Amino acid sequence: MTQPQAATWQTMLEQSAPDLLKDVSNFRESVLADGALSLKVKTLMTMLCDALLGHHDGVTAIANRARAAGASEEEIAETVGVAFLFGGMPALVTGANAFRR
DSSP states (O other), X not given: OOOSSOOHHHHHHHHHOHHHHHHHHHHHHHXXXXXXXXXXXXXXXXXXXXXXXXXXXXXXXXXXXXXXXXXXXXXXXXXXXXXXXXXXXXXXXXXGGGGOO
C-alpha cells in the first residue's frame, strides 16, 4: 500500500535514518498486504486507530486511501461509529475528518 506522498516522519527518516525507513516500510508493506483481511479492511482499521489517537489529518488521508481501495461511504461511516463506541466524543470529532476531502 504505497502512499501518494511521504509523511513528514518518513521524510525525516529518509534523510537521517534511511536503513530504518527501509525496514519500517518493508514491514508496513508486509502487514498491509491482502491476506485473510483485505487491504480495504486493513485501511479502515488504520483509519479507526488514527481516530482513536486523535490524528485529524491522518483520518482524512487514510479515509481517502480507503475509498481508493474500494471502501464505500457507508463502510467509512460505520468505522467512524466504531471509533465513537470505543473512543467517545474525542474519537467521533476526529473521526468526522473522514468526510473531509
